[in-house]
Amino acid sequence: MSETKKTDTVAEATVPKQASAPEERDVLLKVEGLTKHFPIKKGILQRQVGAVKAVDGIDFEVRKGETLGVVGESGCGKSTMGRVITRLQDPTGGKITFEGRDITRLSTGQMRPLRRDIQMIFQDPYGSLNPRHTIGSIVSAPFRLQGVEPEGGVKKEVQRLLELVGLSPEHYNRYPHEFSGGQRQRIGIARALALKPKLVVADEPVSALDVSIQAQVVNLMDDLQEELGLTYVIIAHDLSVVRHVSDRIAVMYLGKIVELADRTSLYEAPMHPYTKALMSAVPVPDTKRRGQKSERILLRGDVPSPIAPPSGCRFHTRCWKATQICQTTEPQLVELRPGQRVACHHPENFADQAPQDTVLLSVAKKASELVPDAVASGGPTGKEPVAEEAEAAEETAAAEAAEVSEKPEAAEKPEASEKAEASEKAEASDEEPVAEKESVSEKESVSEKAEAVAAEESAAEAAASGAKTGPGAKVTVAKPAAGDDSAPEEPTASAGVAADAPAEGPGDTEAVAEESARQAGSGSQESTDK
Numbered sequence: 131m132s133e134t135k136k137t138d139t140v141a142e143a144t145v146p147k148q149a150s151a152p153e154e155r156d157v158l159l160k161v162e163g164l165t166k167h168f169p170i171k172k173g174i175l176q177r178q179v180g181a182v183k184a185v186d187g188i189d190f191e192v193r194k195g196e197t198l199g200v201v202g203e204s205g206c207g208k209s210t211m212g213r214v215i216t217r218l219q220d221p222t223g224g225k226i227t228f229e230g231r232d233i234t235r236l237s238t239g240q241m242r243p244l245r246r247d248i249q250m251i252f253q254d255p256y257g258s259l260n261p262r263h264t265i266g267s268i269v270s271a272p273f274r275l276q277g278v279e280p281e282g283g284v285k286k287e288v289q290r291l292l293e294l295v296g297l298s299p300e301h302y303n304r305y306p307h308e309f310s311g312g313q314r315q316r317i318g319i320a321r322a323l324a325l326k327p328k329l330v331v332a333d334e335p336v337s338a339l340d341v342s343i344q345a346q347v348v349n350l351m352d353d354l355q356e357e358l359g360l361t362y363v364i365i366a367h368d369l370s371v372v373r374h375v376s377d378r379i380a381v382m383y384l385g386k387i388v389e390l391a392d393r394t395s396l397y398e399a400p401m402h403p404y405t406k407a408l409m410s411a412v413p414v415p416d417t418k419r420r421g422q423k424s425e426r427i428l429l430r431g432d433v434p435s436p437i438a439p440p441s442g443c444r445f446h447t448r449c450w451k452a453t454q455i456c457q458t459t460e461p462q463l464v465e466l467r468p469g470q471r472v473a474c475h476h477p478e479n480f481a482d483q484a485p486q487d488t489v490l491l492s493v494a495k496k497a498s499e500l501v502p503d504a505v506a507s508g509g510p511t512g513k514e515p516v517a518e519e520a521e522a523a524e525e526t527a528a529a530e531a532a533e534v535s536e537k538p539e540a541a542e543k544p545e546a547s548e549k550a551e552a553s554e555k556a557e558a559s560d561e562e563p564v565a566e567k568e569s570v571s572e573k574e575s576v577s578e579k580a581e582a583v584a585a586e587e588s589a590a591e592a593a594a595s596g597a598k599t600g601p602g603a604k605v606t607v608a609k610p611a612a613g614d615d616s617a618p619e620e621p622t623a624s625a626g627v628a629a630d631a632p633a634e635g636p637g638d639t640e641a642v643a644e645e646s647a648r649q650a651g652s653g654s655q656e657s658t659d660k
């Protein structure tokens with residue numbers, strides 16, 4: 131999708147140069163010191179013994195009409211942030227201001243009128259639509275919930291919305307299972323746009339879709355933004371998506387924003403080493419170019435547990451530039467260049483913020499073994515990297531990406547067999563499995579994390595064991611398409627299966643439940659239109 135010319139052109143044409151300090155009236159949503167901690171309770175008395183610090187003190191603003199991309203590895207707190215800013219979940223601390231109004235502590239009832247203005251698009255086009263409801267019923271739910279009677283009637287308006295998102299008005303009486311993944315996501319978009327919201331938070335809106343469908347959906351969102359004057363927060367791990375649709379990008383790591391910058395600055399001169407690693411980890415989809423040397427950083431290990439995040443800079447346990455100060459002092463998110471905020475003592479592409487601190491931590495030395503020359507030489511000590519290992523790491527990352535795309539069921543396999551299979555594949559494709567074994571197992575974590583979201587009581591284990599994806603592995607842009615991309619654009623016939631279809635997908639259990647509850651709130655509207 132990153133190659134979609136249209137997206138590029140539109141983005142290029144419509145993105146105004148962002149001033150670093152926006153006028154108050156230009157700000158639609160402002161987030162200050164936002165935290166979301168999930169308590170970990172144990173024992174019969176359910177005493178709190180700790181907390182999963184999913185979001186741990188973030189500040190940013192979303193300006194009217196812009197698209198803010200939010201990226202980071204799995205488990206960094208992106209989805210939680212999205213659910214908290216839309217108030218689908220209550221924040222633990224901090225402040226959320228929408229159009230100048232403090233909405234941090236509004237009750238569900240008080241939030242109801244605001245639901246018109248703030249909408250969310252969910253990741254899983256299969257799980258986020260109630261299989262027992264017709265498309266007409268699903269897309270009209272916001273009208274029922276809000277007691278809104280559109281001009282010309284609900285049915286007419288729903289059919290107009292279906293057309294707006296590129297579906298046929300004839301689809302009104304059909305059921306979600308009759309649609310392909312891309313079509314379902316369009317239905318979700320139609321629902322989100324029904325009440326003409328001001329802010330749309332889209333949580334990985336295309337990651338479950340095939341690449342070709344991704345481009346269509348992204349372009350659709352882009353067109354709708356222009357047409358309806360929408361403001362987007364788009365959460366994605368796929369940097370190619372974020373790159374082409376965002377005006378500004380926030381990079382999250384372990385519950386914090388580590389860099390926030392306009393798109394061009396971020397891509398041309400990323401300052402946080404994590405941003406740099408994340409960007410370099412996008413795999414080359416073209417198999418012919420895979421062998422070519424490029425600057426790729428494969429981070430070692432996993433994202434640490436959000437229950438007990440590392441001291442100082444949270445990234446220091448995986449950073450090739452980490453020194454003593456990184457371990458002891460948390461860097462603040464400061465504006466080093468106009469419009470580019472970074473939380474790092476030793477930023478890339480900028481003067482060192484702690485030049486006196488030159489002795490690398492031992493973890494940094496290990497990490498730098500996997501970092502190509504160009505990156506490592508910019509470090510505070512200019513330590514020489516081992517280029518061959520970096521190359522081997524790159525190859526392994528490519529092998530991982532290839533494997534994931536070939537083996538959609540891999541996430542369900544036991545770890546041992548998956549590792550064995552991974553190394554077999556690496557050998558078969560002439561890849562040197564030099565890079566960390568653990569990185570091979572990292573991709574398992576995607577489904578593990580999803581499970582962790584389901585139950586609060588299992589949060590401790592989930593997060594503790596939740597091997598999170600390193601950028602090298604998370605770059606599974608070619609990850610298995612949960613969405614059925616080869617599915618026909620025309621819906622297949624046959625009703626009846628709908629009631630048997632799974633009500634929820636694995637990834638959005640909680641949000642989907644909430645969303646369904648919101649739909650259900652209007653009473654059971656089961657296919658009366660049919």
Ligand SMILES: Nc1ncnc2c1ncn2[C@@H]1O[C@H](COP(=O)(O)OP(=O)(O)OP(=O)(O)O)[C@@H](O)[C@H]1O
Pocket residue numbers: 168182183184202203204205206207208209210211367436576579582583584585586589592593596640
């Ligand atoms: N309801 C919950 N109860 C307990 N822990 C949770 C809950 N929801 C999320 N978490 C934990 O919070 C952390 C952040 O999760 P979150 O889903 O926000 O990350 P993410 O960056 O969106 O990841 P992904 O890209 O995989 O969705 C994870 O460690 C996760 O296990």
